[in-house]
Amino acid sequence: MARRLHQQRRGKGSPKYRANKSGVKAKYDIRKTDDCKAEVVGIISNTGKTAPVSEIVLENGRKMYVPAVEGAYVSQRLEVGPSARPEIGNIMPIGNVPLGFVVSNIESIPEDGGSFMRASGTFGIIIGKDEKGVYVKLRSKAKKIIRPDCLCTIGRVAGGGRKEKPLYKAGNNFYLMRAKGGRVWPSTRGYAMNAADHPHGGSGHNSSGRKKNVSKKFSTPGQKVGSVGASRSGRKKK
Secondary structure, three states: OOOOOHHHHHHHOOHHHOOOOOOOOOEOOOOOOOOEEEEEEEEEOOOOOOOOEEEEEEOOOOEEEEEOEOOOOOOOEEEEOOOOOOOOOOEEEHHHOOOOOEEEOEOOOOOOOOOEOOOOOOOEEEEEEEOOEEEEEOOOOOEEEEOOOOEEEEOOEOOOOHHHOOOOOHHHHHHHHHHOOOOOOOOOOHHHOOOOOOOOOOOOOOOOOOOOEEOOOOOOHHHOOOEEOOOOOOOOOO
16 A cells, blocks of 8 residues: 655645745846946845845836845945955945955856855855956855956845744744645654555564565655665665
């Protein structure tokens, strides 16, 4: 008898388990050669994202949305382009940013709109420059080389400390998970279930008579449980 697993329901992608992907497309809508003034006309919440968004109007009338940085405010005057000064909220090529400055919303390639350091509280630090590009130190301590003509925003993304607020009770975590696209919480480990409810369940745990590998390479996502297609598992016998 086939077991009806929770992850099979989620793998189907029904509305109950679908992630909330609506929201504002927060990307640079300018060219790297543009040089203009801008103004922050609003700071709004972005559904499905962790960081607020700055609504920016350029002097030519165009409007764009970018992740808001700490210290941004409505009616803030900004500078955009290669001649911009390295001040909070300004948008400029990363090659023009002095060493030691904190930047966010960094482009991976020119004019892609921003790819790195976009979540709340994230930032990168300019630590060096050479003929290969600009060296940026990420919060993970990793170092990344960015082309000098890629755009970035001066400052760290707003909304930092979001995870520091204590939940106090399980109910708060339940609603938090439900807001993240209907995640099922709390969840029971398959190992703790009965054998009729999950391939990992039953009282014969860690016994040599129970096969832990699952040979379902071409099955649906929900049926891929455990070591899928593994030739062996566990400690190798001497």
